[in-house]
Amino acid sequence: MAEYRFGPRPENDDEASEAMERELFQEECERRRDICQPHIRLKALRKAHKLSQEEMAEVLHVSRRTLQDFERGKRAIPSDAVARLYGRFNxxxxxxxxxxxxxxxxxxxxxxxxxxxDAVFELMRWFPDMSAQDVRHYATLTAELTEPGEDPELGWLLEMVGRRRAEAEGLL
Known part of the structure; x- marks a missing residue:
């Protein structure tokens, strides 16, 4: 429920509109802060990977007690620990x-x-005998390594596939 505040009336509608925007922005900031609860999901991540607190503490290079504090939300998770989580569990x-x-x-x-x-069509053009599974694999790899809006590195893709096929046939 909105909280009503009494005070001097703004001189014009622009001031009232700006005040309303500031208040809505502040409420949105608080809402986003409230949903940010990495301690809950840290514990869920540990359990999903079937790790004990001791094992997860080793991954994060912290003591078991420190991990317990992270999981209870009593202590902020430092950025180096977040980087280790990402590195270990992607x-x-x-x-x-x-x-x-x-x-x-x-x-x-x-x-x-x-x-x-684009990757599928290039692979089919250059390697018409390639299996559907291989085409899917390389096309997916290309999409994963290409940033949104970028042109795919099809030259790299064709070179990689060509090298792997040549190695498999004993040509390299």
């Missing part, structure tokens, strides 16, 4: 902090699809 850091994966825009999703399709 976890979505956005999901770790706010509980949801990082939202991907429609444009970015379309870009990933375009990159994958």
């Amino acid at each position: 976890c979505d850091l956005h999901a770790l902090f706010v509980g949801q994966p990082y939202p991907i825009s429609r444009e970015d999703r379309a870009s990933f699809v375009q990159v994958g399709l």
Whole structure:
């Protein structure tokens, strides 16, 4: 429920509008802060990987007691510990902090699809006898290594596939 404040009336509508925007911005900041609970998801991550507190403490290079403080929210998780989590588990850091994966825009999703399709068509053109499983593997790899909106590195892809095939046939 909104809290009503009495005070001097703003001189004009612009001042009232700016005050309302500041208040809404502050409320949004507080809402985002409230959903940011990495301590809860740290514990869930540990349990998902079936690690004891001692084992997770070793991963983070902290004591078991410090890990317990992290998981209870009594102590902030330092950035070097977050980096170790990411390095070890390749976890979505956005999901770790706010509980949801990082939202991907429609444009970015379309870009990933375009990159994958470009890779598929190039592979089919250059290597018509390649299995569907290999085409899928290399197209997915190309999409994963290409930033949204970038052109895929198809030259790199073709060179990599060509080298692997030549090695498999004993030509290199």
